[in-house]
Amino acid sequence: MPAPKEKPAITTYGDYEVIVPPHELRKAAVPVEPGEPEDDPVARAEAALAELSSEFAGWMDSECERLDRARHEVKAKGFIKQTHEELFHAAHDIKGEAATFGFPAVAAAAGSLCRLIEHTPDMKRIPMKLIDQHVDAVRAIHREYARSDAREVAEKLTSRLRAVTDDFLVDENRHRPEYLDDIFGPPLAPTDTV
Amino acid sequence: MIRIDFNRLRFLVIDDNAHMRRIVRTLLHGFGAREVYEAEDGAAGLESFTHYMPDIVLTDWAMPIFDGLELTQMIRQPGANANPYAPIIMLTGHSEKKRVTAARDAGVTEFLAKPISAKALYQRIVNVVANPRPFIKTKTYFGPDRRRNVNPNYVGPERRRGGKADVIRQQPLLEKAKAPG
Numbered sequence: 001m002p003a004p005k006e007k008p009a010i011t012t013y014g015d016y017e018v019i020v021p022p023h024e025l026r027k028a029a030v031p032v033e034p035g036e037p038e039d040d041p042v043a044r045a046e047a048a049l050a051e052l053s054s055e056f057a058g059w060m061d062s063e064c065e066r067l068d069r070a071r072h073e074v075k076a077k078g079f080i081k082q083t084h085e086e087l088f089h090a091a092h093d094i095k096g097e098a099a100t101f102g103f104p105a106v107a108a109a110a111g112s113l114c115r116l117i118e119h120t121p122d123m124k125r126i127p128m129k130l131i132d133q134h135v136d137a138v139r140a141i142h143r144e145y146a147r148s149d150a151r152e153v154a155e156k157l158t159s160r161l162r163a164v165t166d167d168f169l170v171d172e173n174r175h176r177p178e179y180l181d182d183i184f185g186p187p188l189a190p191t192d193t194v
Numbered sequence: 195m196i197r198i199d200f201n202r203l204r205f206l207v208i209d210d211n212a213h214m215r216r217i218v219r220t221l222l223h224g225f226g227a228r229e230v231y232e233a234e235d236g237a238a239g240l241e242s243f244t245h246y247m248p249d250i251v252l253t254d255w256a257m258p259i260f261d262g263l264e265l266t267q268m269i270r271q272p273g274a275n276a277n278p279y280a281p282i283i284m285l286t287g288h289s290e291k292k293r294v295t296a297a298r299d300a301g302v303t304e305f306l307a308k309p310i311s312a313k314a315l316y317q318r319i320v321n322v323v324a325n326p327r328p329f330i331k332t333k334t335y336f337g338p339d340r341r342r343n344v345n346p347n348y349v350g351p352e353r354r355r356g357g358k359a360d361v362i363r364q365q366p367l368l369e370k371a372k373a374p375g
Contacts (some may be wrong), residue, residue, distance in 0.1 A: 008279070008329075018339075019329040021279035027250055028202040028323050038196060045224030045312035052220050091254055091311055093211050095286030096308030107309070114287070126338040158222045181290050 056101035064139050066090045071135045079123045088117045103145055103156035109137045112162045119169050119183050134161055198323055200226035206248035207232050207350050208239035210257045218252060221312050236260035241269055247276055255286035270301035270337050279329060281322035285310055301337025
């Protein structure tokens with residue numbers, strides 16, 4: 001007969017409750033036995049990722065093709081909800097994945113495109129030329145990544161795109177200064193610390 | 195001294211991008227996990243959550259049907275599913291302050307901005323295993339205690355009424371887990 005399930009401990013205060021759920025994940029915290037060989041799970045995971053890395057260039061190709069298709073869909077159908085979401089998701093995925101795939105310089109250009117799409121109040125006002133410049137930059141940086149000056153050129157290109165995007169966003173959001181404070185504030189999320 | 199035995203944990207990875215699911219699965223297997231389930235959108239994720247009853251959920255934010263934030267709100271419904279207390283780690287390309295705050299207010303346990311690294315993901319998992327936070331239930335919130343630290347410089351009204359239990363001490367297991375083997 002299985003042991004009865006442990007219940008959370010609930011303490012009620014003025015207008016709130018503090019609930020201490022059963023610590024079920026304690027099962028995974030196990031004592032290190034004397035003489036047990038030293039373990040480095042992070043190194044093991046990094047090694048596993050390195051084994052997978054031969055596939056990353058191909059994955060990056062397919063992500064860039066997806067972004068290009070999304071751009072052409074916008075041109076064909078206009079900025080409607082579906083094309084807007086597809087373009088944003090394609091750019092957003094590249095922003096999040098490019099560094100993991102070994103192409104960190106691609107991420108910044110994709111990030112600038114995400115910013116342009118996300119923070120423009122009326123998407124129909126986004127100049128198609130600016131979208132084209134971003135998509136072409138993402139694809140070109142990836143295509144020319146093997147060049148010795150690729151990162152330097154990518155940085156200049158992305159800085160210029162970001163500056164033009166920011167000028168456009170300032171103008172488009174001039175009626176809501178608090179929103180501008182939010183989007184020009186520093187990011188809060190940590191990436192590699194607890 | 196303790197270590198985390200990943201083989202005793204069941205994970206659910208929810209991301210609409212197959213490449214990212216493969217990356218996360220590879221990292222989890224590298225840590226030693228065997229049971230890793232996947233779902234490709236919020237709806238499938240909720241179904242898998244109910245079916246597999248994972249110990250830890252790792253979810254993307256931007257997904258079709260419903261997103262990672264909505265998924266978190268659905269999991270954090272007391273009485274609506276078997277484990278509203280499941281740790282939820284949000285892996286996302288969003289890193290702006292308002293996004294982090296929204297994730298926290300939906301009941302996300304840990305937040306990790308992409309690009310993810312093995313070290314950062316490992317630290318988040320160690321934190322939810324070794325250092326679980328109590329849950330707080332108010333009229334407008336149900337989720338892990340959002341107050342991780344005492345802020346001696348805080349000036350303003352006390353938003354929780356009820357006195358001395360306002361700040362809940364964290365369990366010290368984390369420090370043991372982090373100590374070198």
